[in-house]
Amino acid sequence: MRNIPIAVPCIGQEEVEAVREVLMSGWLTQGPRVKAFERAFAVRHRVEHALATTSCTTALHLALASLGIGPGDEVVVPAFTWIATANVVTHLGATPVFADVCRDTYNIDAAQLSGLITPRTKAVIVVHLFGLCADMEAVRKAVPPGIPIIEDAACAAGASYHGVPAGALGTIGCFSFHPRKSITCGEGGMLTTNDAAIAARAEILRNHGASIPEEVRHAGLRPWEMPDFDVAGYNYRMTDMQAAVGLVQLGRLDGFIAERQKLAALYDKLLAQIEWIRPPKVPTGYGHAWQAYVTLIDKDKSPLDQNSVLARLAEKGIGGRAGTHAVTRLGAYRGRSNAIQGGFPVADELDAWTMALPLHNKMTESDVEYVVEVLKGL
Numbered sequence: 001m002r003n004i005p006i007a008v009p010c011i012g013q014e015e016v017e018a019v020r021e022v023l024m025s026g027w028l029t030q031g032p033r034v035k036a037f038e039r040a041f042a043v044r045h046r047v048e049h050a051l052a053t054t055s056c057t058t059a060l061h062l063a064l065a066s067l068g069i070g071p072g073d074e075v076v077v078p079a080f081t082w083i084a085t086a087n088v089v090t091h092l093g094a095t096p097v098f099a100d101v102c103r104d105t106y107n108i109d110a111a112q113l114s115g116l117i118t119p120r121t122k123a124v125i126v127v128h129l130f131g132l133c134a135d136m137e138a139v140r141k142a143v144p145p146g147i148p149i150i151e152d153a154a155c156a157a158g159a160s161y162h163g164v165p166a167g168a169l170g171t172i173g174c175f176s177f178h179p180r181k182s183i184t185c186g187e188g189g190m191l192t193t194n195d196a197a198i199a200a201r202a203e204i205l206r207n208h209g210a211s212i213p214e215e216v217r218h219a220g221l222r223p224w225e226m227p228d229f230d231v232a233g234y235n236y237r238m239t240d241m242q243a244a245v246g247l248v249q250l251g252r253l254d255g256f257i258a259e260r261q262k263l264a265a266l267y268d269k270l271l272a273q274i275e276w277i278r279p280p281k282v283p284t285g286y287g288h289a290w291q292a293y294v295t296l297i298d299k300d301k302s303p304l305d306q307n308s309v310l311a312r313l314a315e316k317g318i319g320g321r322a323g324t325h326a327v328t329r330l331g332a333y334r335g336r337s338n339a340i341q342g343g344f345p346v347a348d349e350l351d352a353w354t355m356a357l358p359l360h361n362k363m364t365e366s367d368v369e370y371v372v373e374v375l376k377g378l
């Protein structure tokens, strides 16, 4: 029987060597490798500033903290996303206000925004789910000027929207390097922005609030002199070991995407033979990064429910998963409603009926054919 996991990191000798070099260098935490990773990431995503963090969650937290968001403020987030998108709002004492999503793209429904934005709204977080950018033009039209748009680009390294890279589409972008994402360094994140003042605030908050970063102080003339700490910051520094891996992975990003794109196209073609599975939609002008290949099961035509389909795939060695969850169905946020009547019907449907099929850079076309054959037999 085959074993086709949902995702596997693609790590080679070059990553191993890069880590060894850092381990032997005498500088392990945020240092020269982090700087190099940040610069390369900024160039690839066409932004002025990139700041490495410990995860996308901490990058999002830093983004909101850098905007001064706190108690009494509201931040609009999509209802269908990883829970971290909402949690960072909660952590700052602000309130996440949930928007339903579009059934075809799984991303935030911009038509809901005008009904959700109040005088308390301090930011809108859009998610580029599974590597497909949100409809930024519609979002920009619906969000009053002055309210920053934050991109949760956890899944969207290398994605683009009408030629503009993810991370350069809003006021701030936040990426993830968790092993489930397009490129990985174990855990890690990146905050991107073209706003120098936001970048400066985020840099200070990332390092305990220190007015001078450690690596600058230690390389300076009087490294024994403690800087001032003007704000109560966090420790969200990435290690140089992670950055060394991230830098190599970033060099492989476009190759990874091209490979996954080919596998996704094959899935699209073969799944057309199964009437109860809808392949993911890619509107024209969008460069999908294919972090995941997420289908929608037609609940009226499917022979089985979502978990039963996933269980049957597992019996055949195939790692299928739900797309992601409706945050509004989880204990931490259950029962939240918004100003729009009727709850979150699309997020609820996607929660119950999306299905991610295996997609990663160690898969072959024959693996894709096998997955589709198994699905046909259900």
Ligand SMILES: *Cc1c(COP(=O)(O)O)cnc(C)c1O
Binding pocket: 054, 055, 056, 057, 058, 081, 082, 084, 085, 127, 129, 152, 154, 155, 175, 176, 177, 178, 188, 189
């Ligand atoms: C994975 C993910 C996150 C969290 O990323 P971490 O790096 O694990 O903190 C946040 N938002 C979305 C949409 C994600 O898919």
